[in-house]
Amino acid sequence: MMVSFFDQFASPSYLGIPLIAIAIALPWVLYPTPSARWINNRLITIQGWFINRFTNQLMLPLNVGGHKWALLLASLMIFLITINMLGLLPYTFTPTTQLSLNMGFAVPLWLATVIIGMRNQPTVALGHLLPEGTPIPLIPVLIIIETISLFIRPLALGVRLTANLTAGHLLIQLIATAVFVLLPMMPTVAILTAAVLFLLTLLEVAVAMIQAYVFVLLLSLYL
Amino acid sequence: MLSRLVLVSGGLVQASRSFHQSSQSLAPVPPLPEKGGKVRHGIFPEELFTLLYPKTGVTGPYMLGTGLLLYMLSKEIYVINHETFAAASIGAVVIYGIKKFGPSVAAFADKLNEDKVAKAQEVKDQAMASLAQGIEDEKKEQWRVEGRHMLFDAKRNNVAMLLETNYRERLHMVTNEVKKRLDYQVQLQNLHRRMEQEHLVNWVEQSVIKSITPQQEKESIAKCIADLKVLAKNTQARATV
Numbered sequence: 107m108m109v110s111f112f113d114q115f116a117s118p119s120y121l122g123i124p125l126i127a128i129a130i131a132l133p134w135v136l137y138p139t140p141s142a143r144w145i146n147n148r149l150i151t152i153q154g155w156f157i158n159r160f161t162n163q164l165m166l167p168l169n170v171g172g173h174k175w176a177l178l179l180a181s182l183m184i185f186l187i188t189i190n191m192l193g194l195l196p197y198t199f200t201p202t203t204q205l206s207l208n209m210g211f212a213v214p215l216w217l218a219t220v221i222i223g224m225r226n227q228p229t230v231a232l233g234h235l236l237p238e239g240t241p242i243p244l245i246p247v248l249i250i251i252e253t254i255s256l257f258i259r260p261l262a263l264g265v266r267l268t269a270n271l272t273a274g275h276l277l278i279q280l281i282a283t284a285v286f287v288l289l290p291m292m293p294t295v296a297i298l299t300a301a302v303l304f305l306l307t308l309l310e311v312a313v314a315m316i317q318a319y320v321f322v323l324l325l326s327l328y329l
Numbered sequence: 330m331l332s333r334l335v336l337v338s339g340g341l342v343q344a345s346r347s348f349h350q351s352s353q354s355l356a357p358v359p360p361l362p363e364k365g366g367k368v369r370h371g372i373f374p375e376e377l378f379t380l381l382y383p384k385t386g387v388t389g390p391y392m393l394g395t396g397l398l399l400y401m402l403s404k405e406i407y408v409i410n411h412e413t414f415a416a417a418s419i420g421a422v423v424i425y426g427i428k429k430f431g432p433s434v435a436a437f438a439d440k441l442n443e444d445k446v447a448k449a450q451e452v453k454d455q456a457m458a459s460l461a462q463g464i465e466d467e468k469k470e471q472w473r474v475e476g477r478h479m480l481f482d483a484k485r486n487n488v489a490m491l492l493e494t495n496y497r498e499r500l501h502m503v504t505n506e507v508k509k510r511l512d513y514q515v516q517l518q519n520l521h522r523r524m525e526q527e528h529l530v531n532w533v534e535q536s537v538i539k540s541i542t543p544q545q546e547k548e549s550i551a552k553c554i555a556d557l558k559v560l561a562k563n564t565q566a567r568a569t570v
Binding site: 143144145146147148149151152155194195196197278279282283285286299302303306307310 | 361365409410411412413414415416418419421422434435437438439441442445446
C-alpha cells in the first residue's frame, strides 16, 4: 500500500473503535474546573482571566440579546484553540482537519443565526440582503448576489478552517521530510530547519484561525 | 452520592436530601500548597529522582532515560523520521516560549490574585479605620460631656449677669423718676417762696411809695438838686487842681 502524505489525515480507528471520539473529548481534561476557592492557583486564575477577557471582547459589538450566545461562542473558541494547538504536537491527530467536523460546526450554527433572525425580525433579516444606497436598476442583481453570499457562508466557514489546518499540517510534514532527507547533505538542512521553525510559529496562529472562525460566526449574528 | 438516591418501587428515582450527616464539612477549606510539585528539567517530577536515589545514586534516572532512548532507537521501536524534526521544532518553540514568557505570566497570575486580596484587605482596613475613628469620636464626645458643667456654669453666670444688669437699670430708672418727682416738689416750694418774697417786696414798695407825701417829695427833690450842685462844684475844683 502506498504511503502518502495524506495518511496523517485519515480518521484513526483501532479495532473498529473510532479514536476520533477520544481526540475530541480529551482536550476537556486540560482545563481544570474553577474551584470553590476565592484565591486559586495560577492555572485557574489565568484560565479564568483569559476566558473572561475573551468573552468580553466578543460581546462588545452585540446588543443584550446577542449575549445569549456568549457561552456557546466562548466554549467553541476554547475547544477549537485547544484542538488546533494539540494538533501541532508530533504524532497527533487533529480532528479539525476533517471537513465533516468543521461543516458539522458551521452549518448548524449558521442556520441557527439565520432562522432566529428570520423568526424574530423577518423584515430586518430580509433587509440585510440589500445594502443601503444601491441604485435602482442594480437591485435585482444585488439581491441574487447577497442571497448567494448568505448561503455560501457556512461552506466558507467550514472549508476555511479545514483548508487552513490541513495545509499547515501538510506543510510541516513536507518540510520536515525535506529536512530529514537532506540531512546527509549538511548545509541546506540548517536553512530548512529555520524554515520549519518559522512555519511552526506561524502555525501557532491556529489561534488566529479560531479568532477568525468565531468572529465570522459572530459577525453573522445580526440578531 | 448513592446515599442521596432512593429507588422507589415504581422504578422512579428520587433524590432525598442528606445534609450534615458526616462530621466532615466543606469549610474551612484546607489551604493550597504554596508552590507546585517540584520538577526537574521541566517535566520529570522530583519524586522519580528521590525514588531511584537509594539504589542508583545521583546519575540513576539519567542512565535510565538514556538507556530507554537508546533501546528504543536501536530496536527501531521509535523510528527517526520526518516527524522527529517536526517534534524537535515544536519542542524548541515551546521551550523558548516557556523560558521567555514563563516568569512574566506567572507574575501576572500572582498579581491578579494579589489584587483581589488587596481589594478585600482595603475594604477591611477601611472598615477598621472608620470604626477606630468612631471610637475616637465617641471618646471626644464623652470628654465633651464631662466639660458640660463648665458650660452650664458659664451660661448660668451669663444669665445672672443679665438679670443683675436688668435689675440695676430698672433701679436707676426708678431712682430717676423718684428724683424727678421730688425735684418738682422742691421747685414748686421754691417758686412759692419766691413769689411770696416778690409779693412782699412789691407790697412794701407800694406802701412806701404811697407813704411818700407830696411835701416830702418836693423837699427831697430840692435836696437832690442842691447836692448835685455841690458835687459839680467839687468835681470842677478837683479837675482844675
